[in-house]
Amino acid sequence: MATVPTSAATLTTTPATPRSTLLSIRNVAKSFGKNVVLREISLEIAEGEFLTILGESGSGKTTLLRIVAGFESASSGEVWMGDERLDRQPPYRRRVNTVFQHYALFPHLTVEQNVGYGLRVAGRPEAEIASRVAEALEKVRMTQHAKSKPSKISGGQQQRVALARALVNRPRLLLLDEPLSALDANLRRQMQVELKSLQREVGIAFVFVTHDQEEAMVMSDRIALLRSGELEQIATPREIYSQPATAYVAQFIGHTNLLQCEVRQGEVHCGALSWPAQLPEGPALFSLRPESIQVAATKPATPSYVRVRGRLLQQAFHGATELIRVQCPGGLVLTVRTPSGAGIPDEVDLEFSPASAVPVRQSPGRN
Amino acid sequence: MFSRAYKTIVTVPPLLWVTVFLLIPYLLMFCYSFWSVSPAQTIVRSWDLANYQTLFRVNVYWQTLLRSMWIAARVTIFSLLLGYPLAYFLSFYAGKRKDLLYQLVIIPLWVSYLVRAYAWKTILGSDGVLNTLLQYLHLARHPLEFLLYSPFAVVLTLTHIYTPFAFLPIYAALEHIPRNLVEASHDLGATPAQTFWKVIFPLSIPGVVAGATFAFVLSLGDFLAPLLLGGPSGIMISNIVVSLFGAAYNWPLGAAISLCMLALVVSLLFLSERLEKKWSFS
Numbered sequence: 001m002a003t004v005p006t007s008a009a010t011l012t013t014t015p016a017t018p019r020s021t022l023l024s025i026r027n028v029a030k031s032f033g034k035n036v037v038l039r040e041i042s043l044e045i046a047e048g049e050f051l052t053i054l055g056e057s058g059s060g061k062t063t064l065l066r067i068v069a070g071f072e073s074a075s076s077g078e079v080w081m082g083d084e085r086l087d088r089q090p091p092y093r094r095r096v097n098t099v100f101q102h103y104a105l106f107p108h109l110t111v112e113q114n115v116g117y118g119l120r121v122a123g124r125p126e127a128e129i130a131s132r133v134a135e136a137l138e139k140v141r142m143t144q145h146a147k148s149k150p151s152k153i154s155g156g157q158q159q160r161v162a163l164a165r166a167l168v169n170r171p172r173l174l175l176l177d178e179p180l181s182a183l184d185a186n187l188r189r190q191m192q193v194e195l196k197s198l199q200r201e202v203g204i205a206f207v208f209v210t211h212d213q214e215e216a217m218v219m220s221d222r223i224a225l226l227r228s229g230e231l232e233q234i235a236t237p238r239e240i241y242s243q244p245a246t247a248y249v250a251q252f253i254g255h256t257n258l259l260q261c262e263v264r265q266g267e268v269h270c271g272a273l274s275w276p277a278q279l280p281e282g283p284a285l286f287s288l289r290p291e292s293i294q295v296a297a298t299k300p301a302t303p304s305y306v307r308v309r310g311r312l313l314q315q316a317f318h319g320a321t322e323l324i325r326v327q328c329p330g331g332l333v334l335t336v337r338t339p340s341g342a343g344i345p346d347e348v349d350l351e352f353s354p355a356s357a358v359p360v361r362q363s364p365g366r367n
Numbered sequence: 368m369f370s371r372a373y374k375t376i377v378t379v380p381p382l383l384w385v386t387v388f389l390l391i392p393y394l395l396m397f398c399y400s401f402w403s404v405s406p407a408q409t410i411v412r413s414w415d416l417a418n419y420q421t422l423f424r425v426n427v428y429w430q431t432l433l434r435s436m437w438i439a440a441r442v443t444i445f446s447l448l449l450g451y452p453l454a455y456f457l458s459f460y461a462g463k464r465k466d467l468l469y470q471l472v473i474i475p476l477w478v479s480y481l482v483r484a485y486a487w488k489t490i491l492g493s494d495g496v497l498n499t500l501l502q503y504l505h506l507a508r509h510p511l512e513f514l515l516y517s518p519f520a521v522v523l524t525l526t527h528i529y530t531p532f533a534f535l536p537i538y539a540a541l542e543h544i545p546r547n548l549v550e551a552s553h554d555l556g557a558t559p560a561q562t563f564w565k566v567i568f569p570l571s572i573p574g575v576v577a578g579a580t581f582a583f584v585l586s587l588g589d590f591l592a593p594l595l596l597g598g599p600s601g602i603m604i605s606n607i608v609v610s611l612f613g614a615a616y617n618w619p620l621g622a623a624i625s626l627c628m629l630a631l632v633v634s635l636l637f638l639s640e641r642l643e644k645k646w647s648f649s
Contacts, residue, residue, distance in 0.1 A: 071550050091553040104551035107648035108569050118555035121565070151648060169555065 019046035022205050023068070023086075023173055028077030030063055030229075037063045038229045040077070045173070045207060050199050052208045052216040054252075055226035061209045064226070065175050068207065069098050081172065097166035098175040102182060103158045105150035111161050112137070112146040118169040136168040139198070156187045163195075167202060174199075176208045180215065192218050213253050217241070225249055232363065248363035250287035255323070257293075257334050259286040259357065268357075271330025275306045275354035285360050290323060290337035292356035296349040305351040310334065312346050326350060393629075399622035408616060418623035428607065428624065435603040438522055439587040443533070445526040446582040447575065450534035454574075455567075458541035469538070476531050484595045487524045491515040491596070516598025524596055525586040532585060533578035540574025541567070572646040580639040584632050604628065 023045040030038040038060045045051050055061040066072040068079055070091030079087040086094055097118070105114050113120075115136055119129045137143045140160035145153050150161065159179060166174055179195075180188045196219045199206050210216055216223050217237045224234040225248075233245040244250035247258055261270040263279045268286070296307060310326035313333065321337050326348055328334055336350060369377075401414045422428045453472065461468050475483070490496045493510035501507040513519060544567060552562040590605035597603065604624065611621030 069550075069554060071553075091550070092556050092558055096554075098551070098554045100547050100551060102545075102547065104545065104547040106548060106551070106566060108646075117552070117557070117565075121552075121555065121557040121561045149648065165555070 019048055021045070022047045022049070022081065023207075024080045025064075025068070026078045026080065028064070028067060028074045028079065030060070030067065030072065030075045036229055038067075038074075041226075041229075041231055042077075043224055043231065043234055045205055048203045048205055050196070050206045050208065050219060050221045052210060052220035052223045053226060054210060054213060054216040054223050056211055056252075058228070059226040060229040061211075061226050062177055065098075065177055065207065065209050068173075069096055069175050070094050095171050096173045096175060097169055097171040098177065099159075099162045099166050099179045101177045101179065103150075103162040103179075105158055105161060105165070107150055110147050110149060111142060111153070114150065114161055115165045115168055117165065122169075132168055136164040139167070140164045155182055156191065159183065159191060163198070167198075167204070171204060173205045173207065176206060178209055178211070180210070181212075188215075195219065217253070225252065227252075227363065243358060244287055244360055246361045246363045247285055247287065250358070250360050255290050255335060255337075257288040257290065258360075259288055259332075261286055268354075271332040272328060273306055273308055273330075273332070275357070277354065277359075279359060285362050286357040287360045288334075288352060288357045290335045291321075293334060293336040293350050293352045295336065295338055295342065295344065296351040302351065302353075305353055307349060307351045308334075309347065309349050312344055312348055315344065324348075396622040396625060399619050400626050402619045404617050404619060410618065418620045419627075421620060422623055422627060428604075431602060431607055432604045432624075432627070434518070435587055435605070438518055438525070438601075438603060439583045441522045442525040442529060442586040443579050443582040445522070446530045446533035447537075447579060449526070449530045450578060451537055451571075451575065453530075454534050454538035454541055458538055459567075472531055472534055480528065480591060483528055484524055484592055487520065487527070488515065488596060491520055491523075515596060516601065518597070518601045520596040520598075521593050521601045521603070524592045525589055528592070529582045529585050532581040536577035536581065537571060537574040540571040540577075544570045569646070570648075573643040576639050576642045576646070580635060584635060587632065588628065 021044045025041055025043050025045075028038060028041045029036075041060075041064060043051075053061045053064060063072055067074050067087070070086075070089065074087055077087075078085060081095070086096075106117065109117065112133055116129045116133045119132060124132075134143070134146075137146055140163055142157060142160050142164065145157060145161075150158055153161070159182075162179070176195075180191050183191060192215055195206075208216075208219065220237055222234060222236055223240050225232045225240065227248055233240055233249045235243070235245075240249060241253055244253065244256075250256045250258065259270045259273075261268045261284045263269075263277065263281050263284050265281075266276055266278065267274050268277045268279070268284065270286070308328050310328040312324060313327050314325040316323045317340065320340055322340050322342075324336050324338055324344055326334050326336060328350075334350060338344065398412075399410075400418055401416070403411045403413055403415075403417055405411050422432075457465055457468050457472075488495070491514040492498070493512065493515065495515070497514060498507065498510040501511065502509075548566055548570070549562055552566045553559075557565060587603075588605055590603060590609055593601050593603040593606050594609075597606075605628075608621050608624050608628075611617045611624070615621075
């Protein structure tokens with residue numbers, strides 16, 4: 001898995017004012033025969049929000065999107081847009097548009113006709129269609145390809161046409177089903193930035209489905225992490241990274257050290273480590289990010305920090321940083337992120353702030 | 368790469384086959400079409416266009432050719448009208464029963480042509496199933512004579528026989544339409560009817576052209592159905608060719624008519640290929 005920069009680079013500005021709810025998904029469940037794909041999903045999407053549904057393949061993320069679009073019906077639960085119940089309506093009556101994974105451009109129509117399709121079936125006057133199509137193509141910089149057939153343009157260009165075709169209808173909500181997965185890495189990063197700025201420009205709520213956590217972090221206002229058809233956590237990228245709710249979330253988003261600990265009398269014990277914490281007695285699980293651990297200098301340790309000495313096992317170069325694995329007493333192996341080029345001795349002192357060890361719930365084992 | 372000897376061994380037999388069984392017979396036919404028959408019933412190798420002139424001057428020949436085309440055109444239209452909805456239903460709505468229904472469409476192709484033609488004879492005859500039923504229900508006082516030994520019987524039988532040939536390419540074309548295009552169309556606000564006419568039908572045109580070509584070409588050259596069920600008013604051009612090569616013993620004229628039909632069919636195939644290319648996008 002690609003590394004997540006320590007800063008968890010995000011293009012988003014934190015949503016300032018609470019926005020009104022646009023779409024609400026209420027207790028939606030779906031099963032195909034015996035195979036349960038979604039279990040009681042509830043979530044709300046605000047006007048103008050960029051929400052990413054993140055999950056591995058088979059997590060049910062695409063099914064959830066297809067239920068909102070209307071290509072799939074929920075086994076139970078409801079989908080509401082404002083005071084209008086969406087899940088009872090056929091897809092062609094919903095004010096929702098989709099950008100499909102493989103774009104699904106009509107091969108027999110030109111770029112221009114593809115973009116104008118929605119307006120044409122809605123019976124808009126030709127003059128209006130022409131001007132809105134021209135405007136939409138302008139926005140995605142595809143004007144010079146207006147008369148081309150989809151097979152004659154590149155994947156990135158098809159992507160833009162698919163976007164224009166959806167946005168020209170001025171939907172209240174745009175669904176995007178892994179729209180960047182077919183593009184190569186460079187183009188993909190470029191499209192992430194373009195897509196995000198386009199979203200801010202048009203102000204339409206986006207629901208973006210992806211399996212790529214880095215993509216989710218870069219683009220989203222909020223991330224909903226799905227696992228085996230269940231919602232693990234829904235939060236802003238920063239929050240989901242710094243305050244993961246479960247062990248699964250902590251591991252899925254970036255690297256982490258999962259510490260199996262025991263709480264006794266206000267103290268957390270983990271192998272040779274211990275630090276004070278106000279937690280109920282018993283076993284507990286902590287997530288400690290590699291960048292939260294420092295290689296301690298010879299100077300006196302920060303008083304409240306947890307300090308441990310270990311033996312260097314492995315060093316992996318990641319550009320600006322390196323990930324080192326350190327064998328600590330009690331069988332504990334910690335992964336630590338250090339600046340590149342810092343000379344690491346074989347015997348190394350590590351320290352971290354107790355506050356950076358985040359208690360997480362154990363995710364129930366499921367398949 | 369393959370050796371020269373290997374290439375020769377592989378290419379020679381099919382070439383030989385095509386030469387002996389296609390090219391030479393066609394060449395012979397071509398020659399025959401310029402020759403003539405003497406009053407003493409011998410072939411005279413005189414080179415002229417008399418046979419082609421006969422074909423266009425003698426009413427019975429060109430009229431029968433036109434009638435054959437008209438019958439083939441009707442068969443084509445009815446085959447498409449039956450085959451398209453069937454293919455559409457199977458491809459889009461049959462769900463789990465798709466494979467079974469597909470087999471049911473294909474199985475009749477394994478039944479002998481003669482059996483199917485005779486079946487219609489027993490159904491349409493004056494004391495056949497249909498007439499007996501109509502009289503029993505007092506819907507007809509006398510057996511309906513036009514049912515059998517008429518162009519109607521020929522069109523009906525040929526439609527029955529060639530509908531699967533129209534169905535197959537249409538079904539293949541419909542199966543090739545990515546389903547996300549249909550979803551995209553609905554997503555953009557198109558009703559199912561709009562989606563059909565703006566997306567599904569245009570993308571199935573290559574299949575329709577191929578199916579129409581099959582139905583037309585096959586029924587144009589048919590001679591068994593008109594022989595068994597056509598009667599005097601339902602004979603087709605192939606029946607004339609058969610009799611010219613047989614009882615009438617006029618091979619030169621038969622060859623000339625055959626070559627005209629061949630030219631017609633080849634130009635149709637050429638046209639249909641152009642059309643299919645124009646409407647395929649991949």
